[in-house]
Amino acid sequence: MFSDYGKELLRSGIIEAKAGDKESARRYLDRAVYISNDHDVLAEAWFWMSQMIEDKLEKRKALENCLIHDLRHARARRALAILDGKLKADEIIDPDHLPAAPEGLQAANVERFMCPKCGGRMSFAPDGQSLLCEYCSRNQKFTAQPGTANEKDFIIAMATARGHGKPLNQQVFHCEGCGCEFILPPNQISSTCVYCGSPHVVDWESEEELLAPDGIIPHAFNQKRAVQLLIEWVESHRIKPEKQVELPRGVYLPLWTFDLGGEIDYVG
Incomplete structure (x- = not known):
């Protein structure tokens, strides 16, 4: 009985929220x-409560309470990511209407480096x-370090265009000598395997x-250092x-x- 009444209260609260009556x-x-003692009702109620709150600390508390009852609540996690600055509201997309991908080759920003x-x-x-x-072998460190491939929260990433990337057609070279595979640049008609050195003619039909x-x-390390390490290894193993x-x-x-x-059951 209380569970049903809690759902009715939640439904009425959502209706009032969508109508713009925050107080009601x-x-x-x-x-x-x-x-209510229903976790689904409590999670949804706390989420909608967070949407009615302007104060950031109170909003955060409501979102955290939502996640206590449903850790995988996608909208709450996205809202919390926006509060934390990990996600911008304008980055969220409609998965049914994805932004159009650019057609053809795109111009690259080219910069020439002189010693x-x-x-x-x-x-x-x-x-x-x-x-x-x-x-002259002068080595110059970057003033700004290149970006790193950081891990992304799956639920947050799926709300953005990054989570809906489409695969690209790539020419994959398969060596008949050693079986290795690697990607070739466009319009390359021949290649030499970087592992076993065997030459191949590229079949562009696949x-x-x-x-x-x-x-x-x-x-x-560079090629010179690689040669030095290889020589040291050969000498240490007395290989001729x-x-x-x-x-x-x-x-x-x-x-x-x-x-x-995911979830897993275990007995311990």
């Missing part, structure tokens, strides 16, 4: 919270944290849909290569980040 809505919702010491060309160092002159990675794992060893080739590895949640 709060009376119904307060009453629903007081008499302040010798005027030579500077390129990214393998660690991805600095620029290295190709002539493409795969892949989600763009969240980041790329940089190298820990039968053939001349080729220079190592670096490969940037893509990175996807995601969180998973």
Whole structure:
């Protein structure tokens, strides 16, 4: 009986809230919270209560009470993320009306880096944290560090365009020699496997849909250091290569980040 009455009070409170009568809505919702012992009713009542409150501290308290009764309440978690500055209200999208993706190739922002010491060309160092002159080997750290691939809350991300990314058609190279796979740039008609060195002609009739990675794992050291470490390892194991060893080739590895949640029963 009390459960049904609590649902009626919640329903009346939501109606008043949608009608814009905050005072009446709060009376119904307060009453629903007081008499109900149903977690679903309590979670929804506290959420709608938070929508009637202007004070940020009181709003936060109402949202936290909502999550106490339903930790996976998506709207409460999004509202709390907005309060915490982790999400902007204008970033929330309608999943049934996603923003149109740009068509064709997009112009990239291009910047040329010149060495302040010798005027030579500077390129990214393998660690991805600095620029290295190709002539005098001057190393210049970035004043602003590149962004990192941080983990995103699944429920919050699903409210934004980031959670509705569409896979892109990519040309995936499959080596017939060692079985490795990696992505090729557009219009490349031949390739050499970076692992086993076998040459291949690319078949452009086969493409795969892949989600763009969240980041790329940089190298820990450059090619010169890699050669030095390889020599030290060979000497420490007393290995005598039968053939001349080729220079190592670096490969940037893509990175996807995601969180998973669920429930599991156990006896202990």
